[in-house]
Amino acid sequence: MSWHVLALATLLGVVLPLPATLAASVPPEKAAQAPAEEWLALVDAGQYTESWEQMAPHFRKEVGKRKWKTEIQKIRRPLGKLSERKLKAAEYSRELPGAPEGEYVVLRYDTSFEHRAAAEETVTLVLGQDLIWRVAGYAVK
DSSP: OOOOHHHHHHHTTTTOOOOOHHHSSOOOHHHHHHHHHHHHHHTTTTTHHHHHTTTOHHHHHHHHHHHHHHHHHHGGGGSSEEEEEEEEEEEEEEEOTTSSSSEEEEEEEEEEEEEEEEEEEEEEEOOTTTTTTEEEEEEEE
């Protein structure tokens, strides 16, 4: 790409795609955080069907939509509305107990809800073949 094209694109405010090497330099723990928090926002809003639809394909095969809605409602309804959520830890791994081999990020959040002041949410994400991080597991303690 010539400097003329780059300069013109910059002047026009055009965003050019980042080279793959630059995109790959983002640590997986950081890359998985935004998709996790977008997914959590769906759960927080009670959009359980939409949250299931955005989960990893292998999770959706194992847990049907109806079962997911039932289980997530059992977990979240008694907690009430979200008050606060802060990322506590992020861990990358190529192996998780009971899961197929792959690339995983486990995010742990210190969370407070309307009816539970102190909780820990764990969101597990897996990197798909399309290089998109998707939620593959969720738990609240």
